[in-house]
Amino acid sequence: MTVTIGKTELQNMFAQAAAQLRSENRRLSELDSIGGDGDHGTTMLRAAEQMEAWPREPEDESLAALLKAVGWRVLSIDGGASSSLLGTFFSGMGDVALSRDSMDATQLAQSLQAGLHAVGRQTKAKPGDKTMMDALSPAIAAASAAAEAGKAVPKVLQEAAAAAQSGAESTRNLVARYGRARSLGERTRGHPDAGATSIALIFKGFREGVNNAGS
DSSP states (O other): OOOEEEHHHHHHHHHHHHHHHHHTHHHHHHHHHHHSOSOHHHHHHHHHHHHHOOOSOGGGSOHHHHHHHHHHHHHTTOOHHHHHHHHHHHHHGGGSOOOSSEEEHHHHHHHHHHHHHHHHTTOOOOTTSSSTHHHHHHHHHHHHHHHHTTOOHHHHHHHHHHHHHHHHHHGGGOOOOSSGGGGGGGGGTTSOOHHHHHHHHHHHHHHHHHHTTTO
16 A cells, blocks of 8 residues: 655656656547647647656655646646646645655645645636636545545545546536637537546546556
C-alpha cells in the first residue's frame, strides 16, 4: 500500500499523464475541431513535453517547488486558454504547505484542491458549461472524499480518475457555454469536450504513475 508519494512518484505521475496525452492527441484535436480551432491535441502535446521536463537534480527541490515549476513550464507554451488553465492547475497544486519530500493522501487531496482553487480564480466556468471543469471539479471532489474516508493514495487517485472520466463523458450531452464553441449552440451537443477529456487523461496518467511506481 502506498502511504505516501515522493518526488520519484510525482515525476512518474506527470510522465504517465504526458504519455496519455500523447497517445490521444489526434482524438483531442478531432474533438476540438467540432467547436474550436482543432489544435487542442497539438497544444496538449506541447504541454506533455513540459510535464516531462523534470529537473536533473529533483532532490534539490521541494514537492511544492516541483509542482510550481511544472505549472510555469506549461503556462509558458502560449497555447491559449487550455494550456493557461492547465498550467495554473499544476502551479496551484504547489500553493499549499507540503512536506519537502513526500505527501500522504490528505496532503495530496489538499494539493489538488489548491490547484482547483487557482483555476477558479482564472475562469468563471462551472460544471455543466462543457469545459475542463466538468472533469476537474468532480475529480477533486472524489479525491477529497476518498482522503477524508482514510483511503490510501492509489485509491484516492483511482477514484479521482474515475470521476474525471465520468465528468468528461457527461459533456457529450451538454451545450458549450464558453469559447468559440459557444456560438454553435446545440451543434456542440453529442460530442465530449476536448478540455474535459484531457483532464480525464491526465488523472488516468496520475493513477497509473502511482500504480507503476512500485511503491
